[in-house]
Amino acid sequence: MSERPDEQAVYARWLDAGARIGLAALAAAFALYVSGVLDAHVPREQLPSLWVLSLEEFRARTGAPAGWGWLALLHTGDFLSLAAVALLALATLVCYGRLVFFYFSRNEKLHGALALAQALVLLAAASGFIGGGH
Amino acid sequence: MSGLELSGVAWWWWPVGLFAMSFVLGVMAVVGGIGGGVLFVPLVSGFFPFHIDFVRGAGLLLALSGSLSATPALLRNGLASLRLALPLALVGSVGSIVGALVGFALPAPVVQTALGATILAIVALMWFGGKADQPRVDRPDAIAAALRMGGVYHDPASGQDVDWRVHRTPAALVAFAGIGVLAGMFGLGAGWANVPVLNLLMGAPLKLSVGTSALLLSVIDTSAAWVYLHRGAILPMLVAPTVIGVMLGARIGARVLRVAPASTVRRVAIVVLLVAGLRAMLKGLGIWP
Numbered sequence: 001m002s003e004r005p006d007e008q009a010v011y012a013r014w015l016d017a018g019a020r021i022g023l024a025a026l027a028a029a030f031a032l033y034v035s036g037v038l039d040a041h042v043p044r045e046q047l048p049s050l051w052v053l054s055l056e057e058f059r060a061r062t063g064a065p066a067g068w069g070w071l072a073l074l075h076t077g078d079f080l081s082l083a084a085v086a087l088l089a090l091a092t093l094v095c096y097g098r099l100v101f102f103y104f105s106r107n108e109k110l111h112g113a114l115a116l117a118q119a120l121v122l123l124a125a126a127s128g129f130i131g132g133g134h
Numbered sequence: 135m136s137g138l139e140l141s142g143v144a145w146w147w148w149p150v151g152l153f154a155m156s157f158v159l160g161v162m163a164v165v166g167g168i169g170g171g172v173l174f175v176p177l178v179s180g181f182f183p184f185h186i187d188f189v190r191g192a193g194l195l196l197a198l199s200g201s202l203s204a205t206p207a208l209l210r211n212g213l214a215s216l217r218l219a220l221p222l223a224l225v226g227s228v229g230s231i232v233g234a235l236v237g238f239a240l241p242a243p244v245v246q247t248a249l250g251a252t253i254l255a256i257v258a259l260m261w262f263g264g265k266a267d268q269p270r271v272d273r274p275d276a277i278a279a280a281l282r283m284g285g286v287y288h289d290p291a292s293g294q295d296v297d298w299r300v301h302r303t304p305a306a307l308v309a310f311a312g313i314g315v316l317a318g319m320f321g322l323g324a325g326w327a328n329v330p331v332l333n334l335l336m337g338a339p340l341k342l343s344v345g346t347s348a349l350l351l352s353v354i355d356t357s358a359a360w361v362y363l364h365r366g367a368i369l370p371m372l373v374a375p376t377v378i379g380v381m382l383g384a385r386i387g388a389r390v391l392r393v394a395p396a397s398t399v400r401r402v403a404i405v406v407l408l409v410a411g412l413r414a415m416l417k418g419l420g421i422w423p
Binding site: 007008009011012013015016018019022023027029030033034044045046047048051052053055058059064065066067068078081082085086088089091092093096099110111114115117118125126130131 | 149360
């Protein structure tokens with residue numbers, strides 16, 4: 001048998017759930033967006049003239065928010081789809097949170113400290129504190 | 135507008151075209167053993183009209199979703215090692231955030247030219263690079279020993295259990311910081327670099343290196359993805375068809391893997407990559423806008 005430490009099984013279980021939820025949410029939100037069931041913040045037919053622009057020009061022309069500002073636009077199909085992408089990106093952070101608890105509860109301080117440092121890096125990126133474009 | 139000059143084409147043509155291309159890339163990635171992200175970014179930035187900022191974001195999400203899907207099974211089967219990944223993912227994550235920030239700070243032609251140069255270097259690495267199924271590691275280094283980065287690897291092909299350990303961890307940490315910067319800057323995914331560092335530099339078995347590379351990608355790309363998301367460089371109209379296309383293509387690729395001429399597909403993929411790299415460089419330099 002291969003060596004599969006306990007934390008691998010726990011991490012795998014949590015990541016599997018997170019990835020499945022995120023991908024299903026992305027597919028569902030995109031279906032609502034592309035089919036026109038939900039209105040879009042940036043009209044779909046205008047996109048071909050906008051996605052050729054640089055990021056700064058695109059945001060200036062569309063009023064697309066930076067940071068977590070898109071949370072106010074979840075009623076639109078494009079930003080609901082973006083929320084599904086955020087859900088995917090949250091999966092690893094949640095798994096590391098679980099890993100921190102796992103290691104420290106078993107008094108594995110070195111591994112716990114590494115997992116905690118990784119969780120803090122992910123949290124800083126997710127918060128928009130680092131390079132969030134505010 | 136550069137690339138395909140198709141003004142007047144209905145908006146829905148683009149996600150359909152992206153889906154079709156991503157599907158083909160997904161098949162090629164599995165059969166040829168080349169990550170979809172590394173093919174996607176130079177091809178789409180070179181031949182589609184989207185600004186490179188949005189293509190890098192889509193490429194990053196493509197690599198991220200693929201690794202998130204593959205990693206749980208790899209961990210369960212012992213084909214990826216969490217303890218091996220822990221310190222490497224940490225420095226790679228910091229590097230990827232730095233890379234993403236640098237990518238947004240640089241002018242687009244500079245990023246495009248650097249992307250072309252990186253892709254051509256990857257082509258050389260893939261063409262001439264070596265690999266070792268079971269590298270010999272006599273003694274783990276101090277960091278590897280302290281973090282217990284080793285174990286027993288079961289090779290299903292040979293049916294044997296193999297003791298594995300790693301060395302040269304400090305050098306690998308430096309390498310992963312650089313890999314992270316490239317992954318974040320270009321949205322490439324980085325299996326092409328992860329595997330040689332794990333296998334040839336650290337001495338991890340080849341299959342364990344491939345599996346652990348997927349785990350590393352899922353962490354490193356997540357860090358950079360948040361920067362792209364907060365900057366507004368994630369366009370769902372590009373990301374969703376790309377992710378869905380690649381994942382369906384990968385499923386089909388896994389089915390045809392047994393009958394497909396893998397070495398031929400890999401050579402074709404490397405030639406495609408060479409063309410895409412040259413195109414990216416010429417576009418960046420303004421020679422072929």
